[in-house]
Amino acid sequence: MRGFHYLKNVATLELDQGACTGCGRCVEVCPHQVFALEEKRARISEFDACMECGACAKNCPTAAIRVDAGVGCASGLINEWLRERRIRGVGGECCS
């Protein structure tokens, strides 16, 4: 993606090259060209461009890709934290 770069070295993307069959689905579905095919194996070529959408992991037929997928959204994360606190509250673990 030209002109836009987000934080470096933060993505949770992992590729198990040993399990890769080289089908190329990850290359096809990634909107940020994170993967490249080389010698019939996928390779992460643009690690920092990963936005953790999870399309690659979802479409990998051999489950060779793992990523903590989700939305890169501040208000979503704030809501998530609030929800987690409420859940803890219900569970009796919260001191409030």
Next chain:
Amino acid sequence: MGDIKKADRDKTKVTSTSNFPSDSNGLDKPPCCGPKTSAGGGEMDETVPGFLEWNCIGGGKVPRVDPRLTLADHLGACKARWGIGRMGYLVPAGLYAIGVPTPKDPVVVTANYKMSYDIVRRVLAGRNVWVLVLETFGINVWCAAGKGTFGTDELVRRIDETGLAGVVSHRRLILPILGATGVATHEVIRRTGFSVNYGTIRAADLPEYLDNGMVTTPAMRELTFSLYERLVLVPVEIVHARTSLVLFGGTIYLAATLMGGSSAGFAALFAYLGAVLTGMAIAPILLPWIPGRSFALKGALAGVAWSVIFYLLAGGAGWSLPVTLAAFLALPAVSAFYTLNFTGCTNFTSRSGVKKEMRISIPVMGGALFVSIILLVAGRFL
């Protein structure tokens, strides 16, 4: 991001375990955007947008719809951008016909957000294409795929319910690339016999893709976030923030009026609203040109610029030192918060990145606000 750097090769992580559990994708996490509930698109009848006539095919009937959008369609899109009538801005899920498609013609899959449906039928004008609309409860493809509603199960169910296998003689579906987050191609083919082709990111590239023998060019696969694409996201952000704007704006006005009279109240309100608008609209519009990778930092820089403008407009030369310091601390913090919030509207920020940014920037913003309040109170009473 198109250039592949050799150094990045080292970042390819090869793990020791052979397989990952398939349920580790994290797609069951609750969504952050879109209407909370919607009853769905309802039943298909002659009131579907653009309805021309029924086509009887394969024992059922499919509505043939007009690819030309009307003024009402354009107005509806405008209103939806401002969040007006957004909850009901959807079409019934099911199979639609553009032109006079035969069993050999392609099937394009999209979401039942009316704006998605309208864009798809408009770009397919002059062609014979089947459009399979999934029930995403009025959410666009990208967000619905993240939630899983534009997903494998819904696609399989819709193929079955529409009797698609009896309508077309081939077994190929064209899906938007941004739908891949929700759809597992290998599961779709196993469960339905239909293979999935991820065509393009933008519907606008569909005609070229179809003319190109269904081959995706690198440009069709490349995300963009143009000035226009950023601009259309701003209105709904403002609408979403209206409650907190009234609440905080009112509090700030009252507090400043109590401390320094009504002119101070108006000045403080103006400063606050300017900082919000800077963070919510100006920084997103100028996004690629503001230095830094962090959204909070970009917002803070834009906020400093706003502080300077406000200082000049409001006669800052006459302010006391604590007031000047407070303005230059609080206003960038407010802008930074709203620009950080814009990460939810972008198509390139990662969950881990936003988490990292929040861990660092939210305490800084909170600290800046706290110190500025202390400065204002101390400056008033000391």
